[in-house]
Amino acid sequence: xQVVQSGAEVKKPGSSVKVSCKxxxxxxxxxxxxxxxxxxxxxxxxxxxxxxxxxxxNYAQNFQGxxxxxxxxxxxxxxxxxxxxxxxxxALYFCAVGSAFDHWGQGTPVxxxx
Amino acid sequence: QTVVTQEPSFSVSPxxxxxxxxGLSSGSVSVSYYPSWYQQTPGQSPRTLIYSTNIRSSxxxxxxxxxxxxxxxxxxxxxxQADDESVYYCMLxxxxxxxxxxxxxxxxxL
Numbered sequence: 001x002q003v004v005q006s007g008a009e010v011k012k013p014g015s016s017v018k019v020s021c022k023x024x025x026x027x028x029x030x031x032x033x034x035x036x037x038x039x040x041x042x043x044x045x046x047x048x049x050x051x052x053x054x055x056x057x058n059y060a061q062n063f064q065g066x067x068x069x070x071x072x073x074x075x076x077x078x079x080x081x082x083x084x085x086x087x088x089x090x091a092l093y094f095c096a097v098g099s100a101f102d103h104w105g106q107g108t109p110v111x112x113x114x
Numbered sequence: 115q116t117v118v119t120q121e122p123s124f125s126v127s128p129x130x131x132x133x134x135x136x137g138l139s140s141g142s143v144s145v146s147y148y149p150s151w152y153q154q155t156p157g158q159s160p161r162t163l164i165y166s167t168n169i170r171s172s173x174x175x176x177x178x179x180x181x182x183x184x185x186x187x188x189x190x191x192x193x194x195q196a197d198d199e200s201v202y203y204c205m206l207x208x209x210x211x212x213x214x215x216x217x218x219x220x221x222x223x224l
Contacts, residue, residue, distance in 0.1 A: 034213075036160075044152070044160065044203050046213040058211040061115070100150060100165035101205075102172075107159055 001026040003097050005105040011112050016083040019108045021095030028076040029053040034101055035069060035080045036094040044094075050078060085112045116208050118216035125222040126194045134219045135186040136204030142185035147206040149187035151180060154218075155200045163202075164189060191221075199223045 006020040021033060035047040048059035052071035059067055068081045082089060090112045095105040117139035126132035136149055143149060145167045152160040162171040164180035167187065177192045187206075191198055204216045 036215075043201075043218045044154075044205075044215040046205070046215060049211065049213075060212060094159060096160075100169075100171065101152070101160075101162055102165075104159040104161070 001031075001097060001103045003095055003103045003105040005093075005095050005108045008109040009111070011085050011110065013086055013112055013114055015085050016081055017085060017110050018079055018081040019093050019095075019110070021078045021080070021097075021105055022076060023078075023097050023103070024076065026097075029073060031097050032099050033069070033071065033078040034096045035067070036096055036101075037091045038094065038107075039088070039091040042091075047080070047093075052078070082110070085110075087112050116206075116214050118204060118206055118214050120202075120204060120216035120219045122217070123220045123222070125224060126191070126198075128194060128196060128223055130194050131190065131192045132194060132221065133183070133188050133190045134202055134204075134221070135183065135188050136206070136216050137186040138206075143182065143187045143206065145182060147187070147208065149180065149182075150205045151178075151187075151189045152203045152205065153198075153200045154203065160203065194221075194223050196223050 004022050009017050029052045034049040037045045047063045050057040050069045057069040071078045092107040094107045097103040119137045151164040154160045168180040179190045181188050201218045203218045
């Protein structure tokens with residue numbers, strides 16, 4: 001399984017960002033797709049997950065209401081949208097695929113700056 | 115809120131053995147938390163080492179092993195090598211499909 005994420009984003013405070021994660025070489029619908037955030041010089045933080053075959057996402061309490069994870073089976077792509085961006089959302093966002101987070105994407109830098 | 119605890123830093127001599135731990139601020143870690151371990155070097159994505167307490171991920175060398183020691187999950191590196199110098203994160207499954215990472219342990223090999 002190869003996991004490829006979309007490229008870096010620069011956003012204004014208050015706007016939204018949508019990051020994509022495409023997995024190839026496996027059974028897309030049955031995989032668990034997880035999103036993990038890493039702020040500069042900080043640790044890892046689990047944001048939420050989706051299993052495309054079920055369609056319903058599950059979110060960490062800290063991200064309830066601000067993040068939306070969706071799956072497009074037609075393109076084998078999962079999306080993570082973060083809204084009402086603040087400077088504290090500046091981070092590297094990883095997509096990790098598999099129940100054991102077996103396969104990681106390269107990370108997508110998101111910079112929130114006015 | 116669930117807080118997962120790890121040693122902030124640890125050092126080991128080349129060829130030595132080191133055990134990193136993963137605990138809970140309140141309560142004990144058991145296999146029911148399906149502890150997993152990840153290695154991250156600067157500028158790289160994390161790499162899965164261990165999942166479900168003690169199952170090595172594909173391609174992970176045998177010198178990495180996972181277990182439960184007392185009331186904590188543990189990652190043991192036997193015969194540490196220079197390129198094991200990394201930050202190691204544990205993660206626990208806390209139920210309802212939710213996960214929590216520990217703060218990470220920076221391992222120095224010297």
